[in-house]
Amino acid sequence: MADDIESIEYVTSLSRxxxxxxxxxxxxxxxxxxxxxxxxxxxxxxxxxxxEACISKEGINIDYQYCKGCGMCAEECPTKAxxxxxxxxx
Amino acid sequence: MxxxxxxxxxxLFLAGSTACHGCPSSLALxxxxxxxxxxxxxxxxxxxxxxLQGSYPFSAINVPLLNMAFATGGASASGAVAGxxxxxxxxxxxxxxxxxxxxxxxxxxxxGIQSLSGAAERExxxxxxxxxxxxYSNTGTQRSGATPLGAWTxxxxxxxxxxxxxxxxxxxxxxxxxxxxVSLAYPLDFFQKMQKAKSIVGTKYIELLAPCPxxxxxxxxxxxxxxxxxxxxGMWLLYEHENGETRFTAATKKIIEGKVRKRPVKEYLxxxxxxxxxxxxxxxKEAEELLERKVTESIKRLKGWVPEYI
Ligand SMILES: Cc1ncc(C[n+]2csc(CCOP(=O)(O)OP(=O)(O)O)c2C)c(N)n1
Ligand code: SF4
Ligand code: SF4
Ligand SMILES: [Mg+2]
Numbered sequence: 001m002a003d004d005i006e007s008i009e010y011v012t013s014l015s016r017x018x019x020x021x022x023x024x025x026x027x028x029x030x031x032x033x034x035x036x037x038x039x040x041x042x043x044x045x046x047x048x049x050x051x052e053a054c055i056s057k058e059g060i061n062i063d064y065q066y067c068k069g070c071g072m073c074a075e076e077c078p079t080k081a082x083x084x085x086x087x088x089x090x
Numbered sequence: 091m092x093x094x095x096x097x098x099x100x101x102l103f104l105a106g107s108t109a110c111h112g113c114p115s116s117l118a119l120x121x122x123x124x125x126x127x128x129x130x131x132x133x134x135x136x137x138x139x140x141x142l143q144g145s146y147p148f149s150a151i152n153v154p155l156l157n158m159a160f161a162t163g164g165a166s167a168s169g170a171v172a173g174x175x176x177x178x179x180x181x182x183x184x185x186x187x188x189x190x191x192x193x194x195x196x197x198x199x200x201x202g203i204q205s206l207s208g209a210a211e212r213e214x215x216x217x218x219x220x221x222x223x224x225x226y227s228n229t230g231t232q233r234s235g236a237t238p239l240g241a242w243t244x245x246x247x248x249x250x251x252x253x254x255x256x257x258x259x260x261x262x263x264x265x266x267x268x269x270x271x272v273s274l275a276y277p278l279d280f281f282q283k284m285q286k287a288k289s290i291v292g293t294k295y296i297e298l299l300a301p302c303p304x305x306x307x308x309x310x311x312x313x314x315x316x317x318x319x320x321x322x323x324g325m326w327l328l329y330e331h332e333n334g335e336t337r338f339t340a341a342t343k344k345i346i347e348g349k350v351r352k353r354p355v356k357e358y359l360x361x362x363x364x365x366x367x368x369x370x371x372x373x374x375k376e377a378e379e380l381l382e383r384k385v386t387e388s389i390k391r392l393k394g395w396v397p398e399y400i
Binding site: 044045048065 | 097117145151152311
């Protein structure tokens with residue numbers, strides 16, 4: 001053990017910024033937001049309201065690796081372009 | 091004119107955090123960073139935000155961040171501001187960063203008030219941001235000085251018998267240059283107030299009503315709708331106070347000017363499970379009427395600060 005500790009140059013309590021600091025939070029999802037491009041008018045409302053920064057401003061693409069499925073985007077979309085669909089696998 | 095399209099695309103709050111579904115604090119951080127840019131020192135005092143920023147060795151916050159003790163928001167900012175001033179004097183930094191304290195209502199209304207008050211009195215140049223979820227969410231939803239009358243928490247199981255205090259008014263009484271209230275349902279109003287706070291030298295106090303899905307007992311998809319109804323019912327009033335004058339903003343302004351009808355407080359209460367215990371009792375009606383009266387009182391008190399409405 002002592003060898004291991006001595007091999008560590010320094011111990012820091014600093015965290016580094018990174019996406020997915022809680023892992024692939026997309027795995028938390030029960031419902032998945034699915035966008036119908038034909039209904040989307042690019043108003044950016046879902047983009048501004050996603051608490052997890054999972055919707056791209058350019059192209060309104062949802063990042064399913066991290067989207068937690070909270071449903072705020074679907075709830076606020078004025079054209080009802082986003083539907084929450086139950087994930088079939090857990 | 092500020093539009094959604096004109097807001098910066100860059101995200102300084104990174105996806106995949108440890109926040110709950112529909113968390114108002116993570117969304118507020120996202121919007122605040124858009125307004126303030128990346129030259130920010132974020133000081134987080136013990137709260138849900140200590141947790142939702144991620145777990146070691148990673149962080150969802152892409153600016154320098156200090157995690158500080160519960161009571162120390164104002165004091166930590168004072169130290170940081172003094173430190174940056176010294177670094178600038180020595181020529182080690184070109185521009186002093188915006189010092190932003192991020193604290194919950196417990197960390198502001200209750201344990202942090204003396205430290206905040208001291209920093210304000212010393213005219214410390216920083217932004218104090220209180221995200222007010224009206225309870226101690228991080229430790230399991232206990233009552234705070236911000237919990238409204240009638241609300242269930244684990245320490246007020248039958249509904250809180252007292253109403254919340256109004257800390258934004260306490261900050262106005264400090265004579266600081268900028269005090270504003272914000273809501274997630276009005277993101278452009280929020281963004282502009284943050285930008286204004288950044289441009290003003292001195293102590294700035296901004297408070298967000300932060301509807302907490304698990305604590306307030308509503309579905310995670312409704313954070314914005316609950317935020318909106320809080321404003322539309324008058325339970326949360328949007329304004330900014332500058333140079334001794336208060337200006338109502340966004341939907342609150344429209345309600346005060348009589349352009350939009352205020353919605354009944356009852357509609358707001360009914361959206362949330364935390365008011366169920368009190369509303370189900372015979373005294374429920376009384377609590378609702380009392381809250382309605384509190385709204386009228388708050389508007390009246392604020393109007394005292396609004397010269398054109400006197
Ligand atoms: C001196 C001290 N007392 C108690 C705690 C435990 N504690 C950590 S967070 C918290 C509640 C914070 O409530 P609030 O400020 O409203 O933030 P929220 O969790 O609601 O986001 C408490 C009591 C602490 N960290 N330090
Ligand atoms: S809110 Fe709806 S219409 Fe607007 S950009 Fe998002 S998906 Fe498109
Ligand atoms: S469901 Fe929630 S986390 Fe997923 S994209 Fe919509 S708002 Fe973002
Ligand atoms: Mg709180």
